[in-house]
Amino acid sequence: MISRAEVVRTAESIAAIQQDDGGVPWPEGHVDAWNHVECLMAMSVAGLTEPVRRGYAWLARHQRPDGSWPMKLVGDVPTEPGGESNHAAYAAVGLWHHHLVTGDRGFTEESWPMVKAALDYVSGLQTERGEVVWERDAHGRAATYALLTGCSSIHHGLRCGVLLAERLKDPQPHWELAADRLAHVLAAHPEAFADKSRFSMDWYYPVLGGAVRGRRAYELLEREWATFVVPGLGIRCVSDEPWVTGAETCELVLALDALGDGERARALFADVQHLRHADGSYWTGWQFANRRHFPHERSGYTAAAVVLAADALLGLSPGSGLFRDIEGGSVSDPEVCGCAAVRVPPVEDSP
Incomplete structure (x- = not known):
């Protein structure tokens, strides 16, 4: 387990790559809203107030009238102008x-209109069945399919939006309904999503985003544990490549922590520390057949995932339960709803 000081050093490595305009870029140089926000959360854990404020100012400045953000921005120029729902x-x-x-209600109230516009954009892309399609393109056309990982993250976003609305006494019941419908389709209707099953994120994200918890979550993780987990190194990004990645491993740590499986969470977190650089940043991944870092980069989003996982395990901030405390409720369980759901047989000997 790394120390509090080492966690702060990792957050500082994110601040070191933040651009003058407040955006936190990928190693390739572009900024997207999802990874940008992840980096702001990590810096919040470390108490880096000024970089975080500049980062939220970047979000407000680049949000479009429909509530979305461009998929990729280089400076002020959208290089991929479509708007992703999970972003x-x-x-x-x-x-x-x-x-x-922070407990900063004033900042929350100031930023609330931005979140309201964003979640209304998201709920406007929900289908009748309940999944949320992945984007609206630059011409305003909605995509024809949904992504399981993206929808799992959207579920988390909708639940957080409901909690914000309750805290600010500005209820948004349509978000709660959207979250309930999305939780159900995530848990019970895999046919609703494009097949991206070679990616580890499609495996654990329904647990991470809170749509699947309890016994069904353990069964889900057990089914592909041997496929994706490489003992001593972390988890694969994709099932068919000898390549482990730090961000995905730390997200699985968060999912395990949310289930109360602290032993495996801590073990995986320890495994991934081979990616740590002396300056506190983290290599994106390790190709263990060629024994090389791949890609040859240290990424802010990887460092951010490490900080959030460390916070969950060590309780470093009042936000350490961010993933643990979000759940979809019984509506997500096909055994409760009684619909004609696709059911996968339970795995024997689940923890």
Whole structure:
């Protein structure tokens, strides 16, 4: 387990790459709203107030009238102008986390219109069945399919938005309904989503986002544990490549922590520390067949995932339960709803 001082050093490595305009870029140089918010949350844990404020100012400045953000921005120029639904939803996760960590109601109230516009954009992309399609393109056309990982993150965003609305006494019941419908389709209707099952995120994200918890969550994780987990190194990004990645491993740590499986969470967190650089930043991944870092970069979003996982395990901030305290409720369980759901047989010997 790393120390509090080492966690702060990792957050400082994110602040070191923040641009003058407040954006936190990928190593390639572009900024997207989801990873940007993840980095702001990590810096909030470390108490880096000024970089966080500049980061939220960046979000407010680049939000479009429909509530979305461009998929990719280089400076002020959208290089991919479509608006992803999960990018928009993550603004609510970031603001709720900031409120939990700082208790700054004034800042929360100031930022609330941004989150309201973002989640209304998201709920406007929900289908009749309940999934949320992944984008609206630059011409305003909604996509024809949904992504399981993205929808799992959207579920978390909607739940955080409901909590913000309750805290500010500005109820948004349509978000709660949207979250309930989305939780159900995530748990019970895998046919609603494009097949991206080679990616580890599609495996654990329904647990991380709170749509699947309890016995069903343990069964879900057990089914592909041997496929994705590489003992001593972390988890694969994709099932068919000898490549472990720090961000995905730390997100699985958060999912395990949310289930109360602290032993495996701590073990995986320890495993991924081989990616730590001397300056506190983290390599994105490790290709263990060639024994090389791949890609040859240290990314802010990887460092952010490490900080959030450390916070969950060590309780460093009042926001440490950000993922643990969000759940979809019984509506997500096909055994409760009684619909003609696709059911996967339970795995024997679940923890």
